[in-house]
Amino acid sequence: MKKFLIGAALAALTAGSASAEEVKLQLKWVTQAQFAGYYVAQEKGFYDEEGLEVTIMPGGPDISPTQVMAGGGADVTVDWMPSALAAREKGLDLVNIAQPFKSSGMMLTCLKETGIKGPEDFKGKTLGVWFGGNEYPFLSWMATLGIPTDGSEGGVTVLKQGFNVDPLLQKQAACISTMTYNEYWQVIDAGLAPEDLVTFKYEDEGVATLEDGLYVMGDKLADPAFKAKMVKFVRASMKGWKYAEANPDEAAGIVLENDESGAQTETHQKRMMGEIAKLTAGSQGALDPADYERTVKILLGGGSDPVISKAPEGAYTLEITDEALK
Amino acid sequence: MKLLMFALAFWLGASLFNSWLAARFSHRRWAQLFVPALFGVTLLVLWEGVVAGFAISPVILPAPSAIVARFAQSTALLWGDFAQTILKGALAGYLLGCGAAIVTAIVIDRSPFLQRGLMPVGNFVAALPIVGIAPILVMWFGFDWQSKAAVVVLMVFFPVLVNMVAGLKATDHLQRDLMKTYSASYRDTLFKLRLPAAMPFLFNGLKIATTLALIGAIVAEFFGSPTRGMGFRISTAVGQLDMPLVWSEIAVAALAGSGFFGAMALLERLVTFWHPSQRAR
Amino acid sequence: MTPRILSARRRLWPRSGTARRAAAESLRRPIGSGGKGMRNLGPILTVVAAILVIWYGAAVKMNAKWVYDQAARAGAEVSTSQLLRETMAQERPVLPAPHQVAKGLWQGVAGQKITSKRSLVFHGWVTLSATLAGFALGAAAGLLLAIGIVHSRAMDMSVMPWAIASQTIPILAIAPMVIVVLASLGIKGLLPKAIIAAYLSFFPVLVGMVKGLRAPDAMQLDLMRTYNANRAETFWKLRLPSSMPYLFASLKVGIAAALVGTIVAELPAGATQGLGARLLSGSYYGQTIQIWAALFAAATLAAGLVVAVGAIERVVLRKMGMAA
Numbered sequence: 057m058k059k060f061l062i063g064a065a066l067a068a069l070t071a072g073s074a075s076a077e078e079v080k081l082q083l084k085w086v087t088q089a090q091f092a093g094y095y096v097a098q099e100k101g102f103y104d105e106e107g108l109e110v111t112i113m114p115g116g117p118d119i120s121p122t123q124v125m126a127g128g129g130a131d132v133t134v135d136w137m138p139s140a141l142a143a144r145e146k147g148l149d150l151v152n153i154a155q156p157f158k159s160s161g162m163m164l165t166c167l168k169e170t171g172i173k174g175p176e177d178f179k180g181k182t183l184g185v186w187f188g189g190n191e192y193p194f195l196s197w198m199a200t201l202g203i204p205t206d207g208s209e210g211g212v213t214v215l216k217q218g219f220n221v222d223p224l225l226q227k228q229a230a231c232i233s234t235m236t237y238n239e240y241w242q243v244i245d246a247g248l249a250p251e252d253l254v255t256f257k258y259e260d261e262g263v264a265t266l267e268d269g270l271y272v273m274g275d276k277l278a279d280p281a282f283k284a285k286m287v288k289f290v291r292a293s294m295k296g297w298k299y300a301e302a303n304p305d306e307a308a309g310i311v312l313e314n315d316e317s318g319a320q321t322e323t324h325q326k327r328m329m330g331e332i333a334k335l336t337a338g339s340q341g342a343l344d345p346a347d348y349e350r351t352v353k354i355l356l357g358g359g360s361d362p363v364i365s366k367a368p369e370g371a372y373t374l375e376i377t378d379e380a381l382k
Numbered sequence: 383m384k385l386l387m388f389a390l391a392f393w394l395g396a397s398l399f400n401s402w403l404a405a406r407f408s409h410r411r412w413a414q415l416f417v418p419a420l421f422g423v424t425l426l427v428l429w430e431g432v433v434a435g436f437a438i439s440p441v442i443l444p445a446p447s448a449i450v451a452r453f454a455q456s457t458a459l460l461w462g463d464f465a466q467t468i469l470k471g472a473l474a475g476y477l478l479g480c481g482a483a484i485v486t487a488i489v490i491d492r493s494p495f496l497q498r499g500l501m502p503v504g505n506f507v508a509a510l511p512i513v514g515i516a517p518i519l520v521m522w523f524g525f526d527w528q529s530k531a532a533v534v535v536l537m538v539f540f541p542v543l544v545n546m547v548a549g550l551k552a553t554d555h556l557q558r559d560l561m562k563t564y565s566a567s568y569r570d571t572l573f574k575l576r577l578p579a580a581m582p583f584l585f586n587g588l589k590i591a592t593t594l595a596l597i598g599a600i601v602a603e604f605f606g607s608p609t610r611g612m613g614f615r616i617s618t619a620v621g622q623l624d625m626p627l628v629w630s631e632i633a634v635a636a637l638a639g640s641g642f643f644g645a646m647a648l649l650e651r652l653v654t655f656w657h658p659s660q661r662a663r
Numbered sequence: 664m665t666p667r668i669l670s671a672r673r674r675l676w677p678r679s680g681t682a683r684r685a686a687a688e689s690l691r692r693p694i695g696s697g698g699k700g701m702r703n704l705g706p707i708l709t710v711v712a713a714i715l716v717i718w719y720g721a722a723v724k725m726n727a728k729w730v731y732d733q734a735a736r737a738g739a740e741v742s743t744s745q746l747l748r749e750t751m752a753q754e755r756p757v758l759p760a761p762h763q764v765a766k767g768l769w770q771g772v773a774g775q776k777i778t779s780k781r782s783l784v785f786h787g788w789v790t791l792s793a794t795l796a797g798f799a800l801g802a803a804a805g806l807l808l809a810i811g812i813v814h815s816r817a818m819d820m821s822v823m824p825w826a827i828a829s830q831t832i833p834i835l836a837i838a839p840m841v842i843v844v845l846a847s848l849g850i851k852g853l854l855p856k857a858i859i860a861a862y863l864s865f866f867p868v869l870v871g872m873v874k875g876l877r878a879p880d881a882m883q884l885d886l887m888r889t890y891n892a893n894r895a896e897t898f899w900k901l902r903l904p905s906s907m908p909y910l911f912a913s914l915k916v917g918i919a920a921a922l923v924g925t926i927v928a929e930l931p932a933g934a935t936q937g938l939g940a941r942l943l944s945g946s947y948y949g950q951t952i953q954i955w956a957a958l959f960a961a962a963t964l965a966a967g968l969v970v971a972v973g974a975i976e977r978v979v980l981r982k983m984g985m986a987a
Contacts, residue, residue, distance in 0.1 A: 086944065087935065114935050116943065118604070118839040120621050126441035129846040139621065146623045148441060169736075187614075188621030207609070215525050216614055218606040219947040222521050225729070226757070242949060246755050247729075252736050316935035318780030319944030319953065397817075404817035414820060421821035442844055499706030503714070509919055509965030511926045514942040514958045518951070521757060522725070541916070586874075590867065590916070593830040600833040601927075605946070613833070620839065628840075632832055639831020640824070658880040 076109040077285050082130035083115045084268065087315045089328035090237065091134065092307040093156060093336070097296025099310045106288035112314075117219050120189060122148055125273060131282075132289065137266040137351050138196070138363055139189030144371055145364050149274035152372035154290045154380075155347070156297050158338030160264035161331070162193055164256040165240055166231035167224060172254055175201055175261065179210055184217035184224070184232035192363045194233065196354050197263040199362070221246065231256075237331030241324065265351045267335075269343065277373065291380040294341040301336060304329040342377040389431025396424040444625045452626035453633060459615075460634050467612040468638050470527035472599035475534025480591060483539045484584070487546035488572070501547065508540030512598055517605040530602040530611075537598040538591035545587030549580025582657045585650035592642040596635060718761050725757040726750035759952045767956035780936075783960045789937040790925050791964060793853050797860025798921035802914060804861065805868030812869075813876040813902070814894065823873070830866045834859060838928050856937075860924035864917040871913025875906025904983060911976035918968045926961060938964070 083091050094112055097103050103110045113130060115121060121133040122143040132153070140150045166172045170181065178201070185194045195205060204211030215229055221242045223229040234240040236257065244250065258264040270290065276282045300307035308325040348371075355363040400417050407413035426446045432438070433445040440448060453460070490496040516533050523529035553576055561571045603613025612631050619627040723746070730749045734741045741749075751760045759767075771783030778785060808826065812819045838859055845855045879901050887897045929939025938961045945953035 086947070116930070117947075118617060118620070118930065119843075120623070120839070122623055123441055123620060123840075123843050124846070126439050126623070127843045127846065129843055143623050146441075148623060187618040190621070191618070205609075214609045216603075216607045216609060216618070218517055218520065219943075220517075220949040222755075222949055223525075223606070225755070225949075226521060227732075228524060246949065247733055249736070316780055317940045317944040318782075318786075319941065319948060319950070324948075400821055401815075401817040404815075404820050408816045408820065417817065417820040418824040421825060425825070442840075495706050496710075497706075498703045499708075499710035502703065502707055503710050505969065506962055506966050509922075509962040509969065510958055511923045511939075511942075511961050511965075514926070514946075514954060514961065517946040518954065589870075593827075593866075596831055597833050616833070632837065635833050636828050636831045640828045643827050643831070658878065 076104075076107055077288075079103075079108050079110045079132065079285065079289050080113060080130045081110055081289075082113050082119075082121050082124045082133040084121055084134045084136070085115045086317070087114045087311060088238070088320060089308055089311050089325045089332055090235075090268070092300040092311050092329055092332060093293055093297030094134075095296075095310050095314050096300045096307050097292045099313075100296065100299060102292040102295045102299075103289075106292045108285070108288055108292065110289070114316075117188065121271075122150065122189065125150060125271070131276070132270055132272050132286065134268050135271050136190065136193075137269055137348075138192035138355055140269070140271050141352070141355060141364050141368050141371060142189070142192060144368050145366075150271045151274045151277060151370065152269045152343055152348075153272055153277075153286055153376040154270040154294070154341045155266060155343035156270070156294065156339055156341055157266070157268040157335050158344075158347075159335045160193075160258050160267050161236040161238075161335050162258040162264070162267070163234055163236055163240065164194075164231045165221075165224065165234040165243060166254045166256070167227065168252050168254050170230040172230060175256065178203055178212050178231070180212070181230040182213040182215055182228070184215045184229040186219075186233050187216050190233075192355065193258060193263065193265045196265070196357065196363055197258065197261065200263060200354070200357055237328045237335070241327055241331075245324070263354055265354055266343075266347055274370065283376065286376050287379045290341060290376050294380070297336050297341070300329065301333045304333055340377075340381055342374060342381060343372050345372075345374075348372055386431040386435025389427045389435075392427050393424050396420050441623050441625055444629060448626045449629040449633065452624075453630040456627065456630065460630060462610055463612045463615050463631065464634055464638065466527060466608075466610045467530065467599050467603065468596070471530030471602070471611075472534055472595045474527070475531035475599065476538055476591065476595040478531065479535035479538035479595075480542050480588060482535070483542035483587075484546055486539075487543055487550060491547065491550045492568075497547065501544075504540055504543060508544070510536075512537050512601070516602040519602070520606040525606050525608055527611075530599045530607075533602040534595045534598045537594045541590050541594065542584070542587040545583045545590075546580060549583030550576050552576075552583060553579045581650075581654045585646065585654060589643060589646050589650070592646055593639055596639045596642065600635060715761055718758075722756065722758045722760045723747060723750045726753055729753065729757070755949045756951055759955050763952050764955045764959060767952040768959055771956050771960065783938075783941070783956065786936060786938050786941050786957075787960055787964055790922070790929065790939065790961070793856035793928070793937070794860055794918070794922045794925045794964075794968070796853060797857035797924060798864050798918050800857060801861035801864030801921060802868050802917055805865040805913075805917070806872055808865070809869050809872030809876060810898075812873055814898075826866060826869055829862075834862060834924065834927060838930075842928070856925050856928040859928040860921040863924035863927075864921035867913045867916040867920060868910075871909045871916070872906060875909025875913075876902045878902075878905045878909065907976075907980060907983060911972060911979075914976075915969045915972050918972055919965050922961065922965045922968065 081094060083094075085091075087095075091112075094110070098110055098112065113124075121130075121135045122139060124130050125133050126143075126148050135150070137152065140152065144150050164183070171177065172181065178198075183194075185191050198205050198212065205214050207213060215223065217223055217229070217232055221232060221234065221239050224232045224243060225246050225248070232239070234243065234255075240255070243253065270293070272282075272286060277286075305326055308322065308329040311325055311329070312320055312322060352364070352367055356365075356367065400420055403413050403417055430446050433443055490500055512533055515536060516529075519532045519536075520529045523532050557575055557579075558571070561575055564570075566574065600611075600613040600616070603611045604617050607614040612635060616628050616631050619625070619631070727746060727750055730741055730746055750756070752763070753759075756763070768783070771781070775782050808818075808822065812823055841859060842855050845851070845858070876898075883901060883905075884897070887901055892900065925937070926939035926942065929937040930943050938957050941957040942954055942961075945951070945957060
């Protein structure tokens with residue numbers, strides 16, 4: 057994958073001028089406690105200590121982190137492993153350098169009144185799914201259940217869910233995709249009680265895939281200077297994550313300060329931080345190869361239409377975290 | 383780099399050839415088709431040359447050749463999306479919205495009071511960015527094409543209404559006085575003088591509305607849709623880094639939009655052949 | 664189709680290119696009657712009142728389902744007065760009641776410092792600056808292209824069909840791509856948004872100006888020929904003046920389009936400031952009141968921009984002696 061010439065030229069121009077090393081981080085989604093570790097590391101000066109100047113770029117519904125990486129718009133991105141591996145198969149050399157999240161926060165939230173008790177009851181129902189790279193875990197799960205998603209007989213009707221939980225509240229869908237730390241609580245906030253709902257966590261269903269890892273372009277890793285920069289970045293970021301885990305309320309406050317849209321609320325962010333802390337608790341930042349293998353196995357087991365067709369090679373490196381967490 | 387050089391040379395040659403053709407044969411039917419076609423080919427050759435010459439990543443901008451190949455192999459998929467978005471969403475909304483606008487214009491034309499009240503409010507509502515309305519309409523009308531048609535109705539209604547109201551006023555006193563001397567009724571005046579005189583304005587609105595309808599139907603699908611449709615495909619294919627498919631959909635949209643606009647322009651020529659702007663000079 | 668009746672006075676066709684101005688203009692009013700604003704106030708208030716009544720009715724109807732569902736889940740009955748009360752004050756209404764939107768707007772505009780991230784004034788300014796930059800770019804491009812098309816046959820034949828085709832490309836689809844491509848070139852901030860706004864606003868200006876520059880009819884053009892005027896003189900003395908009504912009509916469309924373009928560009932671009940970002944985050948967190956408040960702020964901004972163009976139009980046309 058060759059670099060875009062002009063971009064390279066510009067990067068070369070700007071790189072020489074900065075005293076601190078610049079890192080551009082592309083988030084997977086909008087500014088929220090899901091990314092608290094990075095904002096904390098920035099506010100608390102952990103990046104400064106390493107001599108880094110980090111620009112955190114929020115994502116959004118139509119921003120594909122993989123595309124930003126391909127365009128050279130960022131040095132490192134937060135992404136889910138399924139979409140990173142799918143992009144890798146498309147020829148984009150994305151490599152996982154750290155995995156701050158141990159567990160998956162994905163779940164399917166259903167209305168109890170639809171009569172759904174277990175996964176076998178999905179047939180014939182309408183389910184809301186996120187797309188844009190986030191559909192892979194769902195499709196893999198349905199494939200392992202043997203439920204068709206293409207609208208054929210005995211399958212489920214899939215809706216491309218917007219970014220909110222309205223389809224469930226308005227009963228346009230029987231179930232919607234939610235994250236344990238975000239959308240689930242939006243449903244609760246809207247006035248539904250937990251006993252009105254039936255939830256299926258991907259962790260419990262044994263179809264959890266790795267979320268929110270840090271990915272860089274493989275060809276850049278050949279450069280020792282870039283590698284050294286990433287070691288510093290991962291070290292400072294993990295420091296930020298552990299600080300956020302220990303001080304969830306302060307971390308939520310830092311996130312709120314950084315939210316430029318002014319749309320986030322304190323209660324929601326504090327609760328989100330609490331839920332996020334559960335997901336990051338099991339990780340010091342290093343990817344556990346066993347988790348990786350499990351994710352790949354789930355993605356390969358997609359029946360007739362798997363997310364990835366063959367086991368990827370060189371999709372992760374432990375060198376950065378080995379160096380950073382010494 | 384060779385390809386880039388060739389593309390630049392081709393561009394230069396084609397531009398000169400086009401100028402010469404336009405100067406000599408501008409009234410020939412074949413030239414009127416050939417000139418824009420050559421211009422389009424030139425753009426594609428330049429695009430191909432730039433992508434190859436600068437080694438642009440296909441994830442950022444695929445080459446036209448890759449897009450054509452993807453287009454050819456996924457025609458069935460593209461047709462399904464086209465039917466869902468254009469034939470159901472855009473067309474239904476367009477017909478409903480334009481029809482309602484024309485009827486509304488004629489109704490409020492008789493009531494100065496209503497006009498004075500409705501037009502400013504209408505202009506205000508027309509200024510609502512539909513992008514923001516789309517998620518709300520998905521919430522109201524469901525995920526299928528009905529909500530997309532509703533977005534289109536809102537998008538096309540006001541441009542057509544404003545143009546039609548202006549068109550109904552596009553007669554001189556002299557012409558209206560003449561109708562009075564013929565002791566023509568309101569209906570006669572409307573059908574024999576004012577509606578024909580309004581046509582250039584109406585078609586101006588209808589032509590603007592074609593592209594609005596298309597964009598409205600596609601954009602609305604970004605905010606929730608069944609798993610088919612052009613907007614759905616574009617947004618999901620970006621996530622899957624299938625850029626050639628994205629551009630194939632964009633090509634379908636451009637073709638459909640041009641056809642739609644062309645059909646309206648043709649209709650306009652048939653209806654308003656008497657208007658000065660229809661004579662190319 | 665009746666034969667066209669020629670008017671004795673050779674007016675620009677159609678004289679009412681300016682008729683896009685408020686309908687009141689064309690109502691032949693006695694000389695010395697009150698200002699336009701005062702005369703329109705009554706009708707506007709009537710229409711707005713009617714809309715509010717319908718709106719309240721719709722709000723009750725659309726929000727009722729949730730109240731009934733919630734009651735059913737709690738196993739309770741809903742009385743009519745309770746229904747009315749609850750549909751008027753939901754946290755996440757399907758359709759917020761007018762007073763909820765008004766409150767949201769008021770809080771957004773006056774409820775905090777205008778530098779606050781929760782201030783609609785702050786976000787409105789972010790959107791406005793990109794809109795104006797894009798509109799300037801787009802209007803200039805549309806104007807130059809139109810002049811080229813009217814004077815060069817090759818351009819007319821080759822560019823016009825493609826200008827039309829360019830508008831059929833769903834800009835929202837390529838907005839994220841445009842942003843990504845520009846970001847990889849190191850262009851960030853206001854400019855990418857302005858480019859998308861320009862892309863949407865150049866087209867109406869182009870179409871309007873081509874029509875306007877061709878508005879003079881054969882008799883007027885012949886007159887210029889008898890004066891032995893060259894192309895430039897014909898352009899400055901006849902074509903450009905006759906195109907003014909068309910120009911301003913299309914500028915009004917163009918500036919509204921530029922605003923929509925900016926908002927669209929703010930949605931996916933990760934631009935976390937601006938009215939578009941407010942709309943998106945409101946939609947994402949299901950805060951319907953925030954969506955509606957941002958919508959109305961955007962519409963107010965657009966209406967203000969159109970009115971501003973209209974004011975410039977009146978001044979220019981009066982200076983040119985064309986005011987109707």
